[in-house]
Amino acid sequence: MQYLKDEIKSSIISAALDEFEEKGFNDASIRTIARNAGIATGNLYRYFNSKEELFNYIMEPVSERFTGLIFGDFKADANNLPVLADVVDKIMSFYEKDSREFMILLDKSEGSVYQNLKENLIDLIEKRMKEELRSKLKAEGIIIADEFIFHILASMLIEGILRILKQCKGDDRRIRILISQMLALNLNYFEIMKKDPVFSRNLK
Amino acid sequence: MQYLKDEIKSSIISAALDEFEEKGFNDASIRTIARNAGIATGNLYRYFNSKEELFNYIMEPVSERFTGLIFGDFKADANNLPVLADVVDKIMSFYEKDSREFMILLDKSEGSVYQNLKENLIDLIEKRMKEELRSKLKAEGIIIADEFIFHILASMLIEGILRILKQCKGDDRRIRILISQMLALNLNYFEIMKKDPVFSRNLK
Amino acid sequence: MQYLKDEIKSSIISAALDEFEEKGFNDASIRTIARNAGIATGNLYRYFNSKEELFNYIMEPVSERFTGLIFGDFKADANNLPVLADVVDKIMSFYEKDSREFMILLDKSEGSVYQNLKENLIDLIEKRMKEELRSKLKAEGIIIADEFIFHILASMLIEGILRILKQCKGDDRRIRILISQMLALNLNYFEIMKKDPVFSRNLK
Amino acid sequence: MQYLKDEIKSSIISAALDEFEEKGFNDASIRTIARNAGIATGNLYRYFNSKEELFNYIMEPVSERFTGLIFGDFKADANNLPVLADVVDKIMSFYEKDSREFMILLDKSEGSVYQNLKENLIDLIEKRMKEELRSKLKAEGIIIADEFIFHILASMLIEGILRILKQCKGDDRRIRILISQMLALNLNYFEIMKKDPVFSRNLK
DNA sequence: AATGAATGAGCATTCATTCAT
DNA sequence: GATGAATGAATGCTCATTCAT
Numbered sequence: 039m040q041y042l043k044d045e046i047k048s049s050i051i052s053a054a055l056d057e058f059e060e061k062g063f064n065d066a067s068i069r070t071i072a073r074n075a076g077i078a079t080g081n082l083y084r085y086f087n088s089k090e091e092l093f094n095y096i097m098e099p100v101s102e103r104f105t106g107l108i109f110g111d112f113k114a115d116a117n118n119l120p121v122l123a124d125v126v127d128k129i130m131s132f133y134e135k136d137s138r139e140f141m142i143l144l145d146k147s148e149g150s151v152y153q154n155l156k157e158n159l160i161d162l163i164e165k166r167m168k169e170e171l172r173s174k175l176k177a178e179g180i181i182i183a184d185e186f187i188f189h190i191l192a193s194m195l196i197e198g199i200l201r202i203l204k205q206c207k208g209d210d211r212r213i214r215i216l217i218s219q220m221l222a223l224n225l226n227y228f229e230i231m232k233k234d235p236v237f238s239r240n241l242k
Numbered sequence: 243m244q245y246l247k248d249e250i251k252s253s254i255i256s257a258a259l260d261e262f263e264e265k266g267f268n269d270a271s272i273r274t275i276a277r278n279a280g281i282a283t284g285n286l287y288r289y290f291n292s293k294e295e296l297f298n299y300i301m302e303p304v305s306e307r308f309t310g311l312i313f314g315d316f317k318a319d320a321n322n323l324p325v326l327a328d329v330v331d332k333i334m335s336f337y338e339k340d341s342r343e344f345m346i347l348l349d350k351s352e353g354s355v356y357q358n359l360k361e362n363l364i365d366l367i368e369k370r371m372k373e374e375l376r377s378k379l380k381a382e383g384i385i386i387a388d389e390f391i392f393h394i395l396a397s398m399l400i401e402g403i404l405r406i407l408k409q410c411k412g413d414d415r416r417i418r419i420l421i422s423q424m425l426a427l428n429l430n431y432f433e434i435m436k437k438d439p440v441f442s443r444n445l446k
Numbered sequence: 447m448q449y450l451k452d453e454i455k456s457s458i459i460s461a462a463l464d465e466f467e468e469k470g471f472n473d474a475s476i477r478t479i480a481r482n483a484g485i486a487t488g489n490l491y492r493y494f495n496s497k498e499e500l501f502n503y504i505m506e507p508v509s510e511r512f513t514g515l516i517f518g519d520f521k522a523d524a525n526n527l528p529v530l531a532d533v534v535d536k537i538m539s540f541y542e543k544d545s546r547e548f549m550i551l552l553d554k555s556e557g558s559v560y561q562n563l564k565e566n567l568i569d570l571i572e573k574r575m576k577e578e579l580r581s582k583l584k585a586e587g588i589i590i591a592d593e594f595i596f597h598i599l600a601s602m603l604i605e606g607i608l609r610i611l612k613q614c615k616g617d618d619r620r621i622r623i624l625i626s627q628m629l630a631l632n633l634n635y636f637e638i639m640k641k642d643p644v645f646s647r648n649l650k
Numbered sequence: 651m652q653y654l655k656d657e658i659k660s661s662i663i664s665a666a667l668d669e670f671e672e673k674g675f676n677d678a679s680i681r682t683i684a685r686n687a688g689i690a691t692g693n694l695y696r697y698f699n700s701k702e703e704l705f706n707y708i709m710e711p712v713s714e715r716f717t718g719l720i721f722g723d724f725k726a727d728a729n730n731l732p733v734l735a736d737v738v739d740k741i742m743s744f745y746e747k748d749s750r751e752f753m754i755l756l757d758k759s760e761g762s763v764y765q766n767l768k769e770n771l772i773d774l775i776e777k778r779m780k781e782e783l784r785s786k787l788k789a790e791g792i793i794i795a796d797e798f799i800f801h802i803l804a805s806m807l808i809e810g811i812l813r814i815l816k817q818c819k820g821d822d823r824r825i826r827i828l829i830s831q832m833l834a835l836n837l838n839y840f841e842i843m844k845k846d847p848v849f850s851r852n853l854k
Numbered sequence: 855a856a857t858g859a860a861t862g863a864g865c866a867t868t869c870a871t872t873c874a875t
Numbered sequence: 876g877a878t879g880a881a882t883g884a885a886t887g888c889t890c891a892t893t894c895a896t
Contacts, residue, residue, distance in 0.1 A: 043876085064269055068870060078878040080872075089870065149269075184416065186409055187423045190402050194424070197401035198394050205390060212388065219391045220398070247859080272887060282861045284889075293887065451855085472677055476891060486857040488893075497891065557677075592824065594817055595831045598810050602832070605809035606802050613798060620796065627799045628806070631792075655880075680866060690882045692868075701866065 047085050049075040054092055058142050063093055064149035093150050100139040101152060104132055109162055125163055126199070130217065133203055134210055144200060156196065163192035251289050253279040258296055262346050267297055268353035297354050304343040305356060308336055312363065329367055333403050334421055341411040345404060360400070367396035455493050457483040462500055466550050471501055472557035501558050508547040509560060512540055517570055533571055534607070538625065541611055542618055552608060564604065571600035659697050661687040666704055670754050675705055676761035705762050712751040713764060716744055720771065737775055741811050742829055749819040753812060768808070775804035 053074035057066045068089055072079045086092035107128050133140050144156045167188045175182060182188075198220050206212040257278035261270045272293050276286045290296035311332050336344070348360040371392045379386060386392075402424050410416040461482035465474045476497055480487045494500035515536050541548050552564045575596045583590060590596075606628050614620040665686035669678045680701050684694045698704035719740050744752070756768040779800045787794060794800075810832050818824040 046877095079870090080879060081877050083871070084876070087871095148266075182423070184420055184423065186406075187420055189409075190405050190420060190424050193405050194398040194402040198398040201394050201397050202390075205393075216388055216391055216394060219386070219388065220394050250859085271885085273885085281859095283887090284862065285860050287888065288859065291888095454856095487891090488858060489856050491892070492855070495892095556674075590831070592828055592831065594814075595828055597817075598813050598828060598832050601813050602806040602810040606806040609802050609805050613801075624796055624799055624802060627794070627796065628802050631794075631799060631803060658880085679864085681864085689880095691866090692883065693881050695867070696880065699867095 043085075046075070046077055046081070050077070050082055050085055050092070051096055054096060055138055055142070058093065058096070058146055059138055062142075062146035062148060063089075063153075066093075068092075090150060093147075097139060097143055097147070097150075097152055100136045101143055101155065103136075104140065104143070105155075107132060108159065125166055126195070126217070129199060130213065133213070137203065137207060141200070141204060144196075145204070160189065160192045160196055163195060164188045167192060247289075250279065250281060250285075254281070254286055254289055254296070255300055258300060259342055259346070262297065262300070262350055263342060266346075266350035266352055267293075267357075270297075272296075294354065297351075301343055301347050301351070301354075301356060304340040305347055305359065307340075308344070308347070309359075311336060313366065329370055330399070330403070330421070333407075334417060336407075339412065341407045345408050348400075348404060364393065364396045364400055367399060368392045371396055451493075454483070454485055454489070458485070458490055458493055458500070459504055462504060463546055463550070466501065466504075466554055467546055470550075470554035470556060471497075474501075476500075498558065501555075505547060505551055505555070505558075505560055508544045509551060509563065511544075512548065512551070513563075515540060516567065533574055534603070534625070537607060538621065541621075545611065545615060549608070549612060552604075553612075568597065568600045568604055571603060572596045575600055655697075658687065658689060658693075662689070662694055662697055662704070663708055666708060667750055667754070670705065670708070670758055671750060674754075674758040674760055675701075675765075678705075680704075702762065705759075709751055709755050709759070709762075709764060712748040713755055713767070715748075716752070716755070717767075719744060721774065737778055738807070738811065738829070741815075742825060744815075747820065749815045753816055756808075756812065772801065772804045772808055775807060776800045779804055 050071065053071045054066075056074065057071045061067070066089070068082060069079055071092075072082045075082070082092075086095060108125060143152055144159070147153050147155065168185070171188070172182075199217065202213055202216045202220065206216065254275065257275045258270070260278065261275045265271070270293070272286060273283050275296075276283045279286070286296075290299060312329060347356050348363070351357050351359065372389075375392075403421065406417055406420045406424070410420065458479065461479045462474075464482065465479045469475070474497070476490060477487055479500075480490045483490070490500075494503060516533060551560055552567070555561050555563065576593070579596075580590075607625065610621055610624045610628065614624065662683065665683045666678070668686065669683045673679070678701070680694060681691050683704075684691045687694065694704075698707060720737060755764050756771070759765050759767065780797075783800075811829065814825055814828045814832070818828065
């Protein structure tokens with residue numbers, strides 16, 4: 039019986055992933071999940087007590103691992119990578135394993151307990167950026183008038199990464215290329231623009 | 243009576259803004275809006291004939307002003323600003339009082355007539371970026387392997403601008419400072435990072 | 447004040463007649479009646495406590511007069527008209543005075559206390575027909591196997607009359623012509639048909 | 651399960667028939683139907699996807715059979731029955747088990763797809779009557795001053811037939827007797843009455 | 855007296871959850 | 876264990892009726 043149970047549980051989770059991915063937590067239909075799992079609606083409730091529990095069951099380990107990885111103490115990390123690059127790298131490596139759950143967690147979890155995860159991640163990156171950049175910027179003689187800029191940069195970074203991950207689902211090579219190009223071009227575009235006096239004036 | 247009416251209309255709009263902001267157009271509840279506005283469900287319909295009409299009443303002026311500004315004919319513009327900078331500048335000039343509505347329009351309008359506005363805006367910026375950058379990048383000897391990168395950059399730009407507008411509603415000066423810093427720091431951060439061999443290796 | 451009141455009452459009644467005539471009791475809208483009467487919705491309730499009361503106020507005198515005329519004791523009638531022809535004649539003369547209320551009463555009163563009036567009228571005519579015809583038919587040697595036939599004939603008569611009245615609203619001459627032709631042709635059509643052997647066989 | 655399902659489906663249909671018969675399609679309440687069927691409102695929707703679908707499910711077979719029979723090509727009929735008698739005969743052959751549905755179809759279907767069926771039927775019979783009678787009446791020297799009389803006769807015929815079908819559901823013999831008596835008595839009643847001078851004067 | 859804004863129960867329909875089998 | 880029928884509260888919306896002004 040246990041074998042059968044596990045098989046059904048798997049098919050529920052599989053169908054749930056499809057549904058949550060497509061519709062998000064709020065708009066996902068338990069009926070659709072059960073139907074696509076090949077079981078009766080009521081039977082799903084033998085495995086999970088509610089839509090929320092099902093969602094959390096799927097997302098919790100991923101969320102745990104992710105928050106452990108990302109929000110854990112970076113100081114404990116022996117290697118001396120710049121912390122932000124480290125975060126980006128960790129997101130990318132994390133994505134490789136649990137890409138679907140990861141996207142749902144960050145983009146489709148409205149209404150669930152995870153609905154703030156994306157903002158938390160942005161806040162973390164913001165903090166890392168601050169820690170990391172403050173001294174370097176000072177060394178370069180750049181003054182940051184408004185600390186909120188770190189929040190902006192962090193959210194842009196996440197937005198870019200999520201768009202890339204969404205578009206290139208499963209194609210790790212393309213993901214890495216796009217992320218590195220994103221960073222590089224972000225650089226070059228504005229470097230070019232800087233030379234344009236009208237553009238520069240415009241940003242006075 | 244008119245005074246009372248206006249007061250209620252305002253409280254409906256205020257409650258609706260909260261609700262649309264929190265749940266999005268589709269998941270917003272008219273009953274909740276009415277309750278939070280302190281009126282009976284039926285009474286809301288004296289002010290707005292449908293959920294859609296309420297949503298559009300709030301969003302339309304913002305949408306009109308915005309699409310007119312952004313999607314209007316850029317060629318007709320006499321000055322010779324780089325087109326993308328122009329778009330950015332126009333978005334920047336678009337913040338004053340409607341930033342909440344603007345955010346809802348771009349992020350919470352699924353199910354309404356505005357549901358594609360954000361992607362359309364990103365597509366427009368993507369197009370402008372391509373037009374503008376292709377020759378300049380060639381001149382710099384930079385090869386774009388994946389055209390999708392322009393889409394990423396465009397969406398990041400929008401994300402950054404939206405966050406700024408959201409945060410700084412009404413503070414023109416702060417918005418201009420943050421946007422210019424955003425562009426500048428995007429530049430500098432990765433310029434600095436480029437010097438880091440581990441970071442560079444990581445982006446191979 | 448009383449004068450004003452009467453004027454408003456009249457305009458309510460007039461608007462109500464239009465509305466009941468067009469939509470029937472059930473689907474009539476109090477709002478529409480008030481609007482067309484040129485008063486506020488709430489004010490209508492100073493004159494009539496409910497939709498039902500308004501309907502009844504308009505219909506009661508007509509209904510009273512009609513039932514008095516039609517359902518009263520025919521024996522008390524001095525002249526010796528055949529009773530059924532009398533009923534038809536009375537309906538026609540009644541209609542001349544209160545045609546609109548009459549039609550509403552018989553055709554648009556579903557949901558009100560008058561919803562059975564039409565059936566009652568048919569039952570009455572059925573009864574009159576029975577009383578009147580039994581002896582005459584016996585004298586002619588015609589045997590009625592099924593008493594329900596009188597109900598049929600009565601309902602057909604009413605149906606014909608109502609259709610005529612509905613079509614020829616206000617054109618009394620046309621009404622009289624059509625009713626007499628209806629009776630005459632009913633006669634002739636089947637007289638003609640009777641000569642057709644196939645038709646006769648069909649009615650074996 | 652299937653047994654239970656059929657039982658409930660029947661009770662829904664039974665309750666729906668009662669409700670549609672009493673209130674008509676438009677004013678019928680799904681809640682009332684569900685309550686009278688002894689089930690929860692939501693459960694009704696497991697059996698029928700909408701009020702319209704429930705109505706059509708009940709009415710469609712009757713409607714199909716009826717319109718096929720009546721509005722089909724009469725020319726294709728090999729036998730040489732007078733066309734009107736043919737229509738009457740066909741309606742007569744149409745009673746068996748569906749008289750309630752048939753009455754709803756013709757009298758209580760406003761708001762549904764069937765709302766014009768009765769008038770269409772009357773129009774058809776009116777047309778047949780005109781075609782058929784024009785020459786015969788001319789031959790008899792009878793002048794029809796108002797063509798609308800055919801419409802009246804057609805609607806009376808339908809009314810009579812419907813009343814008979816309603817009353818005698820399933821009793822083929824009684825239906826045939828009543829219809830032939832209806833036609834015969836319509837004839838004889840006024841033939842008798844014609845001899846009464848007061849009656850004749852009254853129809854001047 | 856009169857206004858028309860406000861109420862709240864009603865409508866058809868949906869869906870997470872429970873329950874009889 | 877499993878089924879899917881059943882529940883009932885929720886949705887957007889309407890309208891007879893009431894109430895503050």
